[in-house]
Amino acid sequence: MTTAAMNAAAASAPARSPGLWSLAWKRLLGDRIAIVSMVVVILFLLLSLASFVGLVAKDWNREVAINYAPPTLFKDSHKPAADLKAGAKDGGPAVDSGAAKAEVVNDRDPLRDVIIELKGQLGQATGEVDSGIKVVDPLADVMAELRKQLGRTGDGAVAQADEKRAEHLPFGADKWGRDVLKKVIQGSETSILVGFAAAIVATLLGTVLGAFAGYFGGKTDDALNWFYSIFSSIPYILLVLAIAAVLKQKGIVTVVLILGLTGWTSIFRLVRAEYLKHKARDYVRAANAIGASNMRRMFVHIFPNISHVVLVQLSLHVVLFIKSEVILSFLGFGVPVDTVSWGSMLNEAQNELILGYWWQLVAATAFMAVLVTAFSLFTDALRDALDPKLK
Amino acid sequence: MAAYIIRRLWQIIPTMAGVILLIFTLFNVVGGDPAYLLAGKISNPEQIANIRKQLGIDEPYWMQLLIFVKQVVTFDFGASWSTNEVVSHMFASRLPASLMITVPLLILETIIAVSIALAVAYVRGSFTDRAAMVTCTVAQSISILVYIIVFQYVLAYKWGLFPVQGWGNNFGENLFKFAALPILIALVVSLAPNIRLYRTFLLDEVNQDYVRTARAKGLSENRVMFVHVLRNASIPIITNLMIQLPGLLVGLFLIERFFSVPGIGREVILAVERSDFPVIKAITVYVALATMLANLAADLLYKAVDPRVELK
Numbered sequence: 120m121t122t123a124a125m126n127a128a129a130a131s132a133p134a135r136s137p138g139l140w141s142l143a144w145k146r147l148l149g150d151r152i153a154i155v156s157m158v159v160v161i162l163f164l165l166l167s168l169a170s171f172v173g174l175v176a177k178d179w180n181r182e183v184a185i186n187y188a189p190p191t192l193f194k195d196s197h198k199p200a201a202d203l204k205a206g207a208k209d210g211g212p213a214v215d216s217g218a219a220k221a222e223v224v225n226d227r228d229p230l231r232d233v234i235i236e237l238k239g240q241l242g243q244a245t246g247e248v249d250s251g252i253k254v255v256d257p258l259a260d261v262m263a264e265l266r267k268q269l270g271r272t273g274d275g276a277v278a279q280a281d282e283k284r285a286e287h288l289p290f291g292a293d294k295w296g297r298d299v300l301k302k303v304i305q306g307s308e309t310s311i312l313v314g315f316a317a318a319i320v321a322t323l324l325g326t327v328l329g330a331f332a333g334y335f336g337g338k339t340d341d342a343l344n345w346f347y348s349i350f351s352s353i354p355y356i357l358l359v360l361a362i363a364a365v366l367k368q369k370g371i372v373t374v375v376l377i378l379g380l381t382g383w384t385s386i387f388r389l390v391r392a393e394y395l396k397h398k399a400r401d402y403v404r405a406a407n408a409i410g411a412s413n414m415r416r417m418f419v420h421i422f423p424n425i426s427h428v429v430l431v432q433l434s435l436h437v438v439l440f441i442k443s444e445v446i447l448s449f450l451g452f453g454v455p456v457d458t459v460s461w462g463s464m465l466n467e468a469q470n471e472l473i474l475g476y477w478w479q480l481v482a483a484t485a486f487m488a489v490l491v492t493a494f495s496l497f498t499d500a501l502r503d504a505l506d507p508k509l510k
Numbered sequence: 511m512a513a514y515i516i517r518r519l520w521q522i523i524p525t526m527a528g529v530i531l532l533i534f535t536l537f538n539v540v541g542g543d544p545a546y547l548l549a550g551k552i553s554n555p556e557q558i559a560n561i562r563k564q565l566g567i568d569e570p571y572w573m574q575l576l577i578f579v580k581q582v583v584t585f586d587f588g589a590s591w592s593t594n595e596v597v598s599h600m601f602a603s604r605l606p607a608s609l610m611i612t613v614p615l616l617i618l619e620t621i622i623a624v625s626i627a628l629a630v631a632y633v634r635g636s637f638t639d640r641a642a643m644v645t646c647t648v649a650q651s652i653s654i655l656v657y658i659i660v661f662q663y664v665l666a667y668k669w670g671l672f673p674v675q676g677w678g679n680n681f682g683e684n685l686f687k688f689a690a691l692p693i694l695i696a697l698v699v700s701l702a703p704n705i706r707l708y709r710t711f712l713l714d715e716v717n718q719d720y721v722r723t724a725r726a727k728g729l730s731e732n733r734v735m736f737v738h739v740l741r742n743a744s745i746p747i748i749t750n751l752m753i754q755l756p757g758l759l760v761g762l763f764l765i766e767r768f769f770s771v772p773g774i775g776r777e778v779i780l781a782v783e784r785s786d787f788p789v790i791k792a793i794t795v796y797v798a799l800a801t802m803l804a805n806l807a808a809d810l811l812y813k814a815v816d817p818r819v820e821l822k
Contacts (some may be wrong), residue, residue, distance in 0.1 A: 349528035352798045352802050353529065353532075353794055353797065353798045354757035354797060357778065357793065358794070360763075360778060360779070360790070361782075362536065364541075364782040364787070365537060365540050365541040442653060445653050446653070446655065450779065450782075452782065465655050465659070469659050480659065480660075484653070484656045488648065491650075491652075492647055495647055495650065495651060
């Protein structure tokens with residue numbers, strides 16, 4: 120470029136020094152780990168978005184394979200079905216029968232209810248269902264007989280029982296023959312949704328309270344600090360469990376509220392410190408001089424200058440809440456029974472592992488580990504990019 | 511010093527009042543009427559009224575709050591709703607099992623985490639350092655549940671190195687037989703985040719001028735790292751330890767639950783599952799108190815470690 124052209128360019132568009140965000144973006148793109156982890160996170164987000172709008176894994180609840188169908192890659196090496204079940208019937212390990220009982224108790228499958236009901240009408244022993252569940256399509260003949268007797272052509276649920284089921288699936292199947300791959304995608308959706316929603320709730324709460332405490336100081340600061348000290352003196356997980364004990368109705372909203380309402384404390388402290396630092400700066404006093412209101416000064420003038428702190432905290436808390444949600448759901452205090460999450464999958468996997476069915480455990484663990492690792496690395500890179508001094 | 515301690519203890523009172531108010535709001539106002547829960551499925555109005563009277567929840571809220579405050583102050587939370595065991599007795603009998611896992615864990619974890627952090631901080635920026643950090647990040651992303659499930663299955667169930675679960679009556683048997691695997695798992699889980707944390711604490715120190723001076727005057731690397739750097743980095747490390755302390759008591763609840771260890775953490779889970787409010791209330795209030803006292807102790811420890819620290 121000639122000097123003249125440069126001058127012309129400079130004249131037409133006054134030289135703009137790159138802002139914080141574009142600099143940070145450039146630094147982020149210069150970091151290979153950051154790019155890889157960002158791509159992984161975006162892939163997960165797209166996957167759960169696709170699952171959310173129903174493009175993939177919509178029918179995760181359908182029983183498409185035989186019970187505990189092994190993953191395709193391991194279909195030859197894994198032949199547990201016959202001998203393990205025989206072992207279980209011969210009285211096997213004590214844990215096994217306990218697990219089997221738990222399965223029956225936890226059974227909320229509409230199809231099975233229908234079958235039990237229909238069998239009851241036939242006057243057959245319903246107890247048979249318990250042991251029959253594990254055998255491939257055990258009620259085929261019963262269903263055929265039923266159809267004849269009742270003259271039913273069968274609704275969707277009943278018809279399903281007659282379908283040909285797969286012997287193996289790419290990721291295997293769970294105890295009802297549901298596709299583990301679809302379950303784990305559905306689980307990603309739940310966990311990511313809860314993680315993000317709870318992180319947004321916590322960040323909003325922490326930022327607004329922190330802004331008020333830091334900006335106004337005095338009595339407001341004292342009151343909010345008191346509030347903060349209450350929440351921070353109770354260990355996080357204990358507070359979560361206490362609230363879970365009180366809130367009876369289960370649901371994704373409840374989990375989000377539990378996590379969001381308890382997890383805002385560290386954000387509050389950081390944001391408060393930032394506002395304390397910024398409120399006396401010249402640009403805020405200038406805003407005051409031109410008559411900007413308190414709210415305007417807090418959220419229009421100061422907030423953009425501390426938003427990088429908030430963004431990093433948001434990112435950190437997504438990871439934290441995804442992990443917490445998994446534990447809550449595992450314990451049965453999290454998402455409701457008809458929703459699948461990584462935590463509820465791990466809960467099922469715990470009993471399955473003893474029977475030798477490891478694929479659900481591996482699928483849930485692998486998906487979670489990949490997302491959380493990528494998200495943590497991305498958060499680290501984001502922090503380094505936004506605050507190069509820290510490095 | 512004495513004035514400082516008294517002032518800090520005095521400051522605990524309003525926070526404690528807040529904790530009591532929060533727990534009270536949660537369990538007595540939001541929590542709804544537990545009488546129906548306790549009476550079970552077959553209940554009549556007299557029964558319900560009777561239970562309400564027994565629990566004191568037919569009183570107005572301010573009266574209930576007074577009862578709760580009295581319970582906190584006198585350590586008398588009455589009996590558990592589900593097992594009828596006196597709550598204070600429950601605490602006393604569950605604490606040893608929790609401590610049996612927590613105390614060895616804390617000692618081992620601190621020694622191992624600090625040594626590894628020192629080693630990786632010393633070779634900072636090298637391949638070893640980066641490999642260790644990546645390992646920690648990945649190890650941290652795997653849920654604690656997976657560690658417990660897999661370790662219990664492989665080490666105890668498959669290989670039979672440890673008992674799958676259980677607890678004995680004998681101190682030695684408990685410590686070396688039943689607590690061994692829980693401690694091992696807790697160690698593996700807590701090492702990764704702590705090594706990362708301690709490494710950053712140490713890295714803050716290794717670039718300081720006094721380290722250069724120590725090297726310049728010819729001190730051995732051992733002396734520089736173990737005496738100069740470690741002593742200065744010990745303040746944030748102590749903070750981290752003290753902050754972990756009260757949470758550890760309940761924080762091991764998953765491990766206690768999996769291994770049927772009769773500790774406080776398992777009791778919390780059982781109480782939440784059974785909606786056993788007195789037990790949860792008692793544990794929450796006292797653990798909050800313990801947290802505040804631990805924070806105070808941490809501040810006092812700073813003074814002992816670093817004479818420059820001024821207590822205000």
